[in-house]
Amino acid sequence: MATSIDISDLNIYYGDFLAVEGVGMTIRARSVTAFIGPSGCGKSTFLRSLNRMHEVIPGARVEGKVVVDGQSLYDPSVDPVAVRRQIGMVFQRPNPFPTMSIYENVLAGNRLNSKRMKKAEADDIVERSLRGANLWTEVKDRLGKPGMGLSGGQQQRLCIARAIAVEPQVLLMDEPCSALDPISTAAIEDLIHELKSDYTIVIVTHNMQQAARVSDDTGFFNLKAAGEPGHLVEFNATSKVFSNPDDPSTEAYISGRFG
Amino acid sequence: MSLLEERRPAAKPTAMPLVAPQIPAYAPWLAAVLAGGIAALAGLLLGWSLVAVVLVAWALLVVGLPAWSAAIEGERRAKDRLVTTIAWSTFALAMIPLASLAWEVVENGHAIISSEFLTYDMRGVLGAGGGIYHALMGTLIITALATAISVPIGVMAAIYLVEYGKGNRLARTITFLVDVMTGIPSIVAGLFAFALFTMIFGPGVRFGIGGAVALSVLMIPIVVRATEEMLKLVPEELREASYALGVPKWRTIVKVVLPTALGGIVTGVTLAIARVAGETAPLLIIVGTTTTLNLNPFDGRMATLPVFIFSSVTTGGKYDAEQTARAWGAALVLVAIVMTLNLLARAVGKVFAPKTGR
Numbered sequence: 001m002a003t004s005i006d007i008s009d010l011n012i013y014y015g016d017f018l019a020v021e022g023v024g025m026t027i028r029a030r031s032v033t034a035f036i037g038p039s040g041c042g043k044s045t046f047l048r049s050l051n052r053m054h055e056v057i058p059g060a061r062v063e064g065k066v067v068v069d070g071q072s073l074y075d076p077s078v079d080p081v082a083v084r085r086q087i088g089m090v091f092q093r094p095n096p097f098p099t100m101s102i103y104e105n106v107l108a109g110n111r112l113n114s115k116r117m118k119k120a121e122a123d124d125i126v127e128r129s130l131r132g133a134n135l136w137t138e139v140k141d142r143l144g145k146p147g148m149g150l151s152g153g154q155q156q157r158l159c160i161a162r163a164i165a166v167e168p169q170v171l172l173m174d175e176p177c178s179a180l181d182p183i184s185t186a187a188i189e190d191l192i193h194e195l196k197s198d199y200t201i202v203i204v205t206h207n208m209q210q211a212a213r214v215s216d217d218t219g220f221f222n223l224k225a226a227g228e229p230g231h232l233v234e235f236n237a238t239s240k241v242f243s244n245p246d247d248p249s250t251e252a253y254i255s256g257r258f259g
Numbered sequence: 260m261s262l263l264e265e266r267r268p269a270a271k272p273t274a275m276p277l278v279a280p281q282i283p284a285y286a287p288w289l290a291a292v293l294a295g296g297i298a299a300l301a302g303l304l305l306g307w308s309l310v311a312v313v314l315v316a317w318a319l320l321v322v323g324l325p326a327w328s329a330a331i332e333g334e335r336r337a338k339d340r341l342v343t344t345i346a347w348s349t350f351a352l353a354m355i356p357l358a359s360l361a362w363e364v365v366e367n368g369h370a371i372i373s374s375e376f377l378t379y380d381m382r383g384v385l386g387a388g389g390g391i392y393h394a395l396m397g398t399l400i401i402t403a404l405a406t407a408i409s410v411p412i413g414v415m416a417a418i419y420l421v422e423y424g425k426g427n428r429l430a431r432t433i434t435f436l437v438d439v440m441t442g443i444p445s446i447v448a449g450l451f452a453f454a455l456f457t458m459i460f461g462p463g464v465r466f467g468i469g470g471a472v473a474l475s476v477l478m479i480p481i482v483v484r485a486t487e488e489m490l491k492l493v494p495e496e497l498r499e500a501s502y503a504l505g506v507p508k509w510r511t512i513v514k515v516v517l518p519t520a521l522g523g524i525v526t527g528v529t530l531a532i533a534r535v536a537g538e539t540a541p542l543l544i545i546v547g548t549t550t551t552l553n554l555n556p557f558d559g560r561m562a563t564l565p566v567f568i569f570s571s572v573t574t575g576g577k578y579d580a581e582q583t584a585r586a587w588g589a590a591l592v593l594v595a596i597v598m599t600l601n602l603l604a605r606a607v608g609k610v611f612a613p614k615t616g617r
């Protein structure tokens with residue numbers, strides 16, 4: 001069931017501004033792929049082009065090919081809504097729905113698409129998702145309280161729970177742990193390991209150890225110079241990237257000798 | 260322990276002065292009372308008018324309090340006191356017309372308010388007696404109809420402008436037209452409705468729905484503007500969160516964007532209602548007035564509170580005193596309706612405001 005993603009010659013624009021240039025890679029099914037790279041090199045931009053969230057921004061467009069499960073993602077006949085149901089996303093900044101309680105936030109994906117379900121089934125999904133995001137013990141006594149009342153890190157875990165509650169085929173995670181303490185980070189990494197058996201996972205991270213710990217493949221993005229578009233420098237198995245990278249700049253970035 | 264104590268620097272009194280001399284917290288009140296007392300005394304001795312006394316008291320306060328503060332607290336605090344005093348004075352100044360208006364209406368209107376006044380119409384009444392039931396119902400029906408027309412149109416127009424138009428030429432044109440509409444004089448809205456319905460139904464047409472249409476012309480731009488501003492406040496991230504869950508755009512708007520903005524939209528709509536509930540000119544033209552109860556807005560003239568007030572005080576003649584009394588009573592009822600709507604708007608805004616739980 002799980003889905004692989006083939007990307008070739010992808011150029012991503014914001015209006016006339018070319019943000020990411022010439023990316024090509026294959027994201028394997030049932031694996032974890034990590035993207036690393038300096039700030040502003042286009043990791044989020046690239047990630048958002050994988051579930052057609054990029055085009056939500058006015059003027060934003062994409063050239064090139066993204067093939068998911070044999071179907072071209074940017075084919076005119078493809079429905080972006082259907083794409084996003086299969087390819088879920090956790091954003092860099094937590095964004096729970098302010099009008100909804102914790103419980104409703106977790107179920108938002110199901111409820112907003114007006115999927116009918118029994119109370120017991122809904123309770124089950126909520127508990128499973130919150131446990132997966134390591135939030136259950138903290139909120140189980142106040143599920144009816146507003147999601148905005150949680151701390152920043154708790155909100156981020158709530159968003160993770162919300163994303164996995166709809167059981168997408170692919171899960172895109174943009175720095176999901178940047179606001180989390182080591183315990184929750186470990187829990188999220190456990191979750192990633194667990195989800196890997198069924199889902200395809202793509203994660204952006206600034207934490208080298210995390211990339212090394214959780215991922216099977218790693219892509220290193222970089223900017224040639226300030227103002228130039230970001231591009232993919234190297235894409236290899238994580239073990240290779242972290243021990244014996246092809247490109248000297250990858251090695252420099254990973255070992256902290258960057259510049 | 261000794262280590263800790265050693266590390267702590269010895270308190271040097273001059274190194275970091277955080278304490279400054281202050282005049283007591285009740286100083287402004289004391290200064291106000293003193294200024295008032297001195298001015299009143301001088302006024303009594305010199306035979307000033309009340310206005311003069313108030314002006315002198317105010318001048319004394321504006322000079323005296325900052326001077327006192329400057330002597331003890333220093334220049335920065337004195338400036339703060341001066342500006343605070345001026346801000347309070349302008350606030351009080353702004354409250355004077357409001358308070359006196361409310362007082363005037365209550366004083367002149369309360370005597371006539373009775374269950375008869377609120378439940379009888381004016382059929383066959385010449386002198387005392389009668390009531391405003393017909394006008395009250397007319398105002399409620401016409402305003403409700405105007406709301407029913409303008410809220411869907413206004414909210415949907417705002418949704419188009421914010422969610423779909425996003426700065427394209429059509430959206431910019433609509434925004435411009437809405438801005439122009441905001442400035443339309445109400446009498447022109449009335450003439451528009453009159454011309455429109457005369458064209459359709461022939462000359463001399465008078466009915467409630469025409470008034471509702473005229474009021475809608477005034478209401479729609481307010482509703483569009485208020486809704487637009489509230490929708491713009493909804494963060495883009497929430498829409499993206501919804502899209503990323505595979506929710507279509509229209510459902511995102513209905514289930515995420517509108518609920519998040521609902522408090523502000525409801526407040527805006529209620530204020531728009533309050534704004535048009537007291538309109539007189541357009542109703543005078545297209546609805547006319549009558550002395551009997553007419554609950555059918557599609558047939559014949561209807562009385563409304565503003566027009567009732569207008570005709571009561573302009574008719575004149577033998578029963579002028581009774582008519583003026585009824586006009587004040589109707590004015591009180593109208594003000595009460597508008598006030599209630601405003602309070603309702605605040606309550607509703609609170610209820611629907613996104614909850615932070617903090």
Ligand SMILES: Nc1ncnc2c1ncn2[C@@H]1O[C@H](COP(=O)(O)OP(=O)(O)OP(=O)(O)O)[C@@H](O)[C@H]1O
Pocket residue numbers: 014017019037038039040041042043044045046057092
């Ligand atoms: N909405 C936008 N409109 C225009 N340009 C944008 C927009 N979002 C990002 N960019 C630009 O695209 C480039 C890549 O940004 P992106 O957010 O993808 O970086 P990133 O690698 O995720 O950085 P970080 O690690 O800081 O999150 C940057 O030059 C940025 O200024």
Ligand SMILES: [Mg+2]
Pocket residue numbers: 043044045092174
């Ligand atoms: Mg980013």
